[in-house]
Amino acid sequence: MIIKKKISQFVDRVKKLDGDPHHIAVGMSIGVFIGITPTFPFHTALAVMLAYILRASKAAAALGVWIGNPLTMPFFYFTSYKTGQLIFKTSLPFDLKYTSLTELIKLGSDATLALMTGGTLIGILPAILTYFITWHIAKKVHLRKKQREHIS
Template sequence: MYRRWSLMRQLKLNVLRLIRLRAEPNDIAKGFALGIFIGMTPTFGIQMVIAVFLAMLLEENKIAAAVGVWITNPLTAPFIYALEYESGRLLLGLDHAQLPSELTFSALKSLGWEVMLPMASGSLLYGMIASIISYMVMLQAVPVFKTLRIPRWPRRPRKR
């Protein structure tokens, strides 16, 4: 039944990638925390590239960083970005951004900083919190994950 759900399959494959990494739990946890931090930033679409690039620069685990970015996916991104915007707006003491009366490029361009500044400040706050928590959780979870035996997907019998 769940084999048809591509999101569930992708989640299972990402967990398997983490389990099969041949690295120390500390290295995996640091790479994962880096990915979580980048995943919380408002750089939707290029987060994985940024996370792998920073993991290469900082010599952290690239696969764990790429898996950590999956915290923001099409299902969770609207909620995360809305929370970051509202928190950043409250931290900076700003009013809600007003949508322009006409949707032209110049009107949307002027709206950019009214939205991006609160969102960026909120993402730094939540990124730090989420990455610290994920580091501590993964540091404890990786040794447990490595002892798990995850079964293969059920295969359909071949027709002859």
């Protein structure tokens, strides 16, 4: 029930974003991608900066990073690390108490590289899916606004 309400609130926020559906969808995708990567203290800054560079919606990017929240971050960090571990064939310990990039860097370059590589890889598919879902929602909202303008 709570999750359904949160998703509904999130969709409402997306609907309130103004601009070209592609612009909004790219921004949201950037935010989701960055939100999944293990760059926790820098999520919003990185997403907005990347959105600025790629000329995407900075507001959508800032909204998208909220996929990385206290409930999802342990899963993302663990999955990122395990994915990177498989790629680099490392076997360093992983502990969910590490909650920021700076704490993880202290584990060493092997662990950091595994974590960042894994996070990048697992962020790609959700970012692509986010683009199409957001584009669809933004396109519907855009068309409804145009219809209302023609009626008025």
